Amino acid sequence: MGTQLKKLLAAAIATLPLIAGYGTIAHAEGEHFVFVSHAPDTDSWWNVIKNALKNAAADTKTTVDYRNPPSGDIADMARIIQQATATNPDGIITTIADFNVLQSAIQGAIAKGIPVITVNSGTAEQSKQLGALMHIGQPEYDAGKGAGERAKAAGVTDFVCVNHYITNAASVERCQGYADGLGVPLGDHMVDSTQDPTQVYNKVKAYLTSHTGTNGILTLGPNSAEPTIKLLRDTGETSKYNFITFDLSASISKGIKDGIVESAIDQQPYLQGYLPVVLLTQYVRYGVMPANNINTGPGFVTKDNIEMVEKLAGEYR
Amino acid sequence: MAEDPTVATVAQPLDERLQRQSGLRRLLSRPELGAIAGTVLVFLFFGATAHGTGMFAADGILNWMTVTAQLTIIATGAALLMVGGEFDLSVGSMIGFAGMMIAIPTVYFGWPIEISVIFAFCGALLIGFLNGLVVVRTRLPSFIVTLASLYILRGMTIALSILFANRTIVSGVKNFAGDSFVVPLFSGKAFPGLFIWLADAGIIGKLPNGQPSVQGVPAMVIWAFAIALIGHIVLSRTRFGNWIFAAGGDANAARNVGVPVARVKIVLFMVTAFCATVYATCQVMEFGSAAADRGVLKEFEAIIAAVIGGCLLTGGYGSVVGAFFGALIFGVVQMGILFTGAPNDWFQVFLGLMLLTAVLFNNYIRRRATGER
Incomplete structure (x- = not known):
């Protein structure tokens, strides 16, 4: 903590003239950015983004702080954005987990003259409406719909969507997109699994036991996918379902290789951590910024391209 | 006691309970003294480590003041209840539930927002009443009873919001307001x-x-000061306040001298529910939405603030002023760590260590001041 603090103090002192001029002075190195996510501490998926931030900070010679509300409460996230704003960073990167809640906090940062890039959750339209420079992410509904169409082509007629983060509006959109792609109403096909692996396991088990016609499974990330994979291994029903999941992890990769998981929707989170830091750095130093938004996904990881992905799963993929 | 014995003998032989104490000694035996000392320590720490980071600029102060204020609102209720000898673990769930009681009728039933707010307060008071009634009637530990309420309310928040709104975040409240x-x-x-x-x-x-x-002092801060002030006056200046201490100190003895212990406790459970609803209403109005996961773990923050502020877990001792300083310590530490730029992976470790340090220091000061209690 000591060296980190010293570094930070040094950075704060170095940026004093910048603060005074609200970012009008071109600057060499040591910019300070804050990345605010909505994920609770328990969500392991964000590790890739943290690694991306570390790499980006090292490559651009900047400091990047990763911040999140420990319990995943979006109202607490708004306070963290306000807090970040008060430290006068050179840029803020944030998700739009809930537009209404975060609106005033994000606009407060922009009003203070801090450049903001939005990533991950949220849409390009919301980002533009907030006045952010750009949005880097995967359109959630479209990604879900793509998965639904893929499942339909494979013959899926009835499905379950395992939602481990039901309070995030984007998660429901994924399930909705899948349902629409499949042409089946969402209805009660969505299971609120919570984050606890044992609960996910048992809730999915209960659903599959009581809904015997189910032949498609969609999980929204490692937190819901991994217990589900374990369940299918335990029951031996490894090829009964067309199983598509969002995101990747080591055991999802294993599941794809073993044929339990048909494909994983990869939104390439590494880019959502790396790109905004690089882009903000160039913006602060030279005033350049691409004019369009960046879609980092959806890409599908299947048995065919799993080899390379597997090597990096959980770290950079 | 450090009184001059000659004074007492010259005058009437005084009842020891009426004995005059020196001002300093009285000050030192206040429950909130430790918390005030802890607050000073915390500010010294961040004054040194977060200096120049914007923590003490106007918008930085606003940031941690707001966090302190929202915690003060629920900590006041928690402190009063703890002095009264009970816990309420349903505060966090109540925040989520009250938010939905405002948002769903407003957005989906077309109720005027004033009616929704009144409805939420009435609903919350009723739930607080039921909590209290179950505790008083069954004589079960309030820890267990309100733990049940924690799950029931959180579950109802999710179930009812899915039932009525088919989503767990109800936004756009401001469009109807x-x-x-x-x-x-x-x-x-x-x-x-x-x-x-x-x-x-x-x-x-x-x-x-x-x-x-x-742009101004947020309404939440004013609510927090008002609630803490009223709580303080009630606890320290009124008959009801004495009843709270009596009920929490020794319920049987209190009953024997005619304190309506059951009524006092039920009212206190209603107060914590009321405070949670004020919190929820401020949040819904500020953010324009209610979500099923609002207020998760806030019950513990409220209790922590009360304990840092000198409330005893066993009841009968504590103060609202102390709870306010407890909330201030918690709010300042919580946001202050972010200002220092400490690595995020270690955030909760630092938070825990700083709170432990503040409480130990606070305890040390109190022991020194009161001569071991």
Whole structure:
């Protein structure tokens, strides 16, 4: 903590003239950015983004702080954005987990003259409406719909969507997109699994036991996918379902290789951590910024391209 | 006692309970003393480590004041209840539930927002009443009873919001609020003129668009001060306050001298529910939405603030002023760590260690001051 603090103090002192001029002075190195996510501490998926931030900070010679509300409460996230704003960073990167809640906090940062890039959750339209420079992410509904169409082509007629983060509006959109792609109403096909692996396991088990016609499974990330994979291994029903999941992890990769998981929707989170830091750095130093938004996904990881992905799963993929 | 014995013998032989104590000694035996000392320590720490990071600029202060204020609102209720000898673990769930009681009727039933707010307060008071009634009637530990409420309320929040709204985040409340008075009442900014003047005078910063960096005192802060002040006066200056201490100290003895212990406890459970609803209403009005996961773990923060502030877990001892300083310590530490730029992976470790340090220090001071209790 000591060296980190010293570094930070040094950075704060170095940026004093910048603060005074609200970012009008071109600057060499040591910019300070804050990345605010909505994920609770328990969500392991964000590790890739943290690694991306570390790499980006090292490559651009900047400091990047990763911040999140420990319990995943979006109202607490708004306070963290306000807090970040008060430290006068050179840029803020944030998700739009809930537009209404975060609106005033994000606009407060922009009003203070801090450049903001939005990533991950949220849409390009919301980002533009907030006045952010750009949005880097995967359109959630479209990604879900793509998965639904893929499942339909494979013959899926009835499905379950395992939602481990039901309070995030984007998660429901994924399930909705899948349902629409499949042409089946969402209805009660969505299971609120919570984050606890044992609960996910048992809730999915209960659903599959009581809904015997189910032949498609969609999980929204490692937190819901991994217990589900374990369940299918335990029951031996490894090829009964067309199983598509969002995101990747080591055991999802294993599941794809073993044929339990048909494909994983990869939104390439590494880019959502790396790109905004690089882009903000160039913006602060030279005033350049691409004019369009960046879609980092959806890409599908299947048995065919799993080899390379597997090597990096959980770290950079 | 350090009284001069000659004084007592010259005058009437006084009952020892009526004995006069020196001002300093009385001050030192106040429950909130330790928390005040802890607050000073915390500010010294962040004054040294977060200096120049914007923590003590106007918008930085606003940031941790707001966090402190929202915690003060629920900590006041928690402190009163703890002095009364009970716990309420359903505060966090109550926040989520009350938020939904405002948002769903407003957005989906077309109720005027004032009615929804009143409905939420009535609903919350009823739930608080039921909590209290179950505790008093069954004589089960309130820890267990309100733990059940924690799950029931959180579950109902999710189930009812799915049932009525088919989603767990109900947003757009502000679109239905129009120019209703409840919006500024719970989320307005007080004294905007003062802040414009301060900005013009160069005391606080200005945004590039000419607005002051802080536009006013958030309504939540004013609510927090008002609730803490009323709580303090009731606890320390009224008969009801004495009843609270008596009920929490020794319920049987209190009953024997005629204190309506059951009624006192039920009222206190209603107070914690009321405080949670004030919190929820401020949040819904500020953010324009209610979500099923609002307030998760806030019950523990409320209890932690009360304990840092000198409330005993066993009841019968504590103060609202202490709870306020407890909330201040918690709020300042919580946000202050972020200002120092400590690595995020270690955030909760630092938070835990700093709270432990503050409580140990606080305890040490209190022991020194009161001569071991």
